[in-house]
Amino acid sequence: MPQERDIVKEELATHVRDITRALGGKLSEQEIEKELSSYLNVYRVSLDTAKRSIVKKHGGNPANLAIGIGKTVRELMPGEQSVNLLVRIVSLNEKDVSVEGGSKHILYGILGDPTATVPFTAWEPLNGPITRGDVLRVQNAYTKEYRGQVQVNFGVRTIVTKEKPDALPEVKPTPGMGQPYVGKPTAFDVVDLREGASNVALTARILSVETREVEVEGTPKSVFSGVLADGTGKSQFSAWKDFSLKEDEVVRIEGAYVKTWRGIPQLSFDERATVTRLASDGLPPASKLGESPRMWVEDLAERGGGVDVTVRGILIDMREGSGLVYRCPECKRVLRKGACRIHGEVKGNADLRVKAVVDDGSGALTAVFNRELTEALLEKTIDACIAQAKEAMSTDVVRDELADILVAQPIEARGNVTSDEYGLMMIVQEAKILKVDVQEEAREMLEGLEGSA
């Protein structure tokens, strides 16, 4: 553990005092110093382990230790009990999670310092608001391992204080300039990709790839992006180096990392990654992999979304703002009472859409159907709807007709699913009302029951 070797004597003294205090003065500082030195230099355990062991050995409670071990993000290992960090908030989200006996509001996101970034979760309310870009001094955080990656947790003992922004140099993570990975990459299937995973290994077929020119810190850079797939699902990818990826080839990518876009995990890789070409028959053909996988809403919720997925459920409700709407010509926001939230009273452009709740029994998502899809479902053009609304002197007739046709119907919808704190949202690309052979499936299920009885 190289990070422990350079602990200067002065810093060690504060830990000696910390142990002394935790033991309530049971042992002298000299004795503790000797013992600590033996743990560190003879047994070569980590400082954290050493401190806790000494306190435990002498009948104290390690929870009374107040001073964590200062580390850089890069030095973090899974299973640290008490660690101090000076970090900047790279990204910040919040959500409610269900825990024993109710729900809990937590913050999560990514922390970074000049050495690396790491996902974090704050399980307890902090004593003040924090936002992205804040520099935090974190004391007594702990770490865990999740899917091969270190995660930082703030618990009841953790103290978080805000520092001045210049306490930590601002580091803009440059794609392709990350730290090299240590150790063997972890193998993933596409469906299992999650935000924050790094040093990922994956075998997939490239379904599409295109070159885009982007600007990174003022310099133009080419990014090669597209869609890849294995038997479990599809993912968008971005390669920050030219691996000469070609459509339809099967590749093994090692040393990639996962970022998310509006909740959807995406694969990114750069100089640190290696790409190996494999035999094309190692995976099903593109025509098969290109199919939109059928997914349960609960699985989408767990992943945070998905690319080109198909959901089957019942359209159990239509949300406010469905039907014939008028949009601001400036910003395309839907007008309320003839006025745009930003641009005031304007003459709006007519549009037709449905925002619906689709529930498949495992979970619910909001599905947004655009004008073309809505026209197809209504079997009516937007002009016919405008005429109808004019005659009735209200747009409600269009909404009511849509509700008549759609509510309580089983539907199949295909599209990209994104997520935020309000849940999942599908931008529907294709939709149809489902006709299911109820008898066939019932017969099959019944035979299964009788077979097992």
Added chain:
Amino acid sequence: MIREVAWRLFSGEYNDATLELAGGGDRAPSYVVTPLGAKVNRVFVVGVVTDVENVGSEMQPMWRARVADPTGTFHLYAGQYQPEASAVLSKLKPPMFGAITGKSRTYTPDSGTVYTSIRPERIKEVDGALRDYWILEACRSLKKRLEAMAEAQRMDPPTKDALMKLGVREPLADGIVQAVAHYGKADLARYTAMLAEALRYLLPEFREDRSPEAAAAQVEPAPAPEREPEPDDGKETAVLEVITSLDKDGKGAPWDAILTASKAKGIAKEDLEEAINRLLDKGLVYEPVLGRMKRI
């Protein structure tokens, strides 16, 4: 707040529930937990709306509707705080197929018995095809819980983590652990029979067999705490026939005539009342107006 899923589950399972988890905190949702571990905050039901009645007053109406599925009856209540649902309920013309989304509720009178009900959010008239599709969905859902509960019964004690390792998602895994703690060992055979009966309901090859006796033999309703389940003695069929034959004008058979005709068949008044109660529970008859019975 993430929207709660709408459970598809049979009244036979829902009405067996006696456990309610109150949400901690201000706006945390509450759940009715069934013996198979469904943690229900919202339901989606498609069934036969058999009757609607104002059980409140003229000034403060409280609408009650009964909705039958192949395993029993859901009870819906909508009052002044559900204006939209109340407006729809008050205009329904039973019998009809209705699709209902609503919130799970329980009511516990002094006796300690727990009654489950639904507070409707949306009600829509639908057709029989959709009802059949719903039954299939409810079957799928029930099967999933039966399998997960069977796994749980092989564990001692069942834990959330162990269930999740087997692929059971967190909400159900949690519900199962809570259900086992509250109800003890669930009667899987009973719910498997319920599942089989609901599946047969969808299949024409079993339809001849769907006399009420056969139905009663397949799915014995859960024994109510205060009274023993009576074995069916064919009286239900006889009473059903009487009701059908006496319903000349389509408005239902008048009670007096049913009583007379049943007496002629050797069915005493008490037996008749019990048979009609059971027929009502099964959703085979309903009361269009007070004092008249009609077959569904």
